[in-house]
Amino acid sequence: MSETADYALFLDFDGTLVEIAPRPDAVQVDPSLVPALERLRERLGGALAIVTGRPVAVIDDFLNPARFDVAGLHGVERRVDGTLSGGRPEDHPDLRAGVERLHAETARYESVLIEDKGASVAVHWRLAAPGDAQAAEEIVKAVAADLGSAYRLQLGKAVGEIVPAAATKGHAIRAFLEAAPYTGRRAIFLGDDRTDEIAFASVNEDGGISVRIGDGETVASRRLADPAVVRALIAAWAEGAPIDPDALPAA
């Protein structure tokens, strides 16, 4: 099957479209990526969105000048057809207090980074010594636990994030599928991390195709080796190759 009207494509950003970098701001976007994504979006009748833990505004900076539909902050905010909803920091006073506490408690660990995303926060320990990394993980776990059930801890690649509990990438993909041009299409979701496993499960449940990027245990049905392979696939699909996700390698 290669009818483009049958599919809606959802793409994670870090570790899927771009290689993991030492720091969140050090990511390099391959110059061919944005034009290929724009061509593929057109081919799919607009049914292409980025589904990421990053804020929508940061995705815009990385993928400038293109403006894609985006679910940001693991689904806390969503922009569809230019209209942004969710993700207001002022709706999260307890989280804001938690961010202050994270700054105070991690200050002594030089290579631990706090990425304040307004309505969510990430504590990064990729550059930290093992002992400091462990301390950072314990701190973010404790702050998340003290925030109670309105928030959840999302562990990822050398990172612990605190996110409003109701938001997941799975919910975000289902919300996209409720409206044109996504509605009635079969979801294809590509991701590389633990946050993506939540969405793989719901995409599988809904009859879509889940694709894990890189190693690791997964509930995804398909697997691709790394972001370079993902970019090559996007380029091929953008140029008119048959879109047949069921033919991708099994996970």
Ligand SMILES: O=P(O)(O)OC[C@H]1O[C@H](O[C@H]2O[C@H](CO)[C@@H](O)[C@H](O)[C@H]2O)[C@H](O)[C@@H](O)[C@@H]1O
């Ligand atoms: O959902 P994603 O698009 O995969 O975003 C998940 C988190 O990715 C970023 O952190 C990760 O990538 C960084 C840059 O390569 C890396 O330095 C870090 O160790 C990784 O955890 C991003 O900074 C987070 O905000 C995202 O939630």
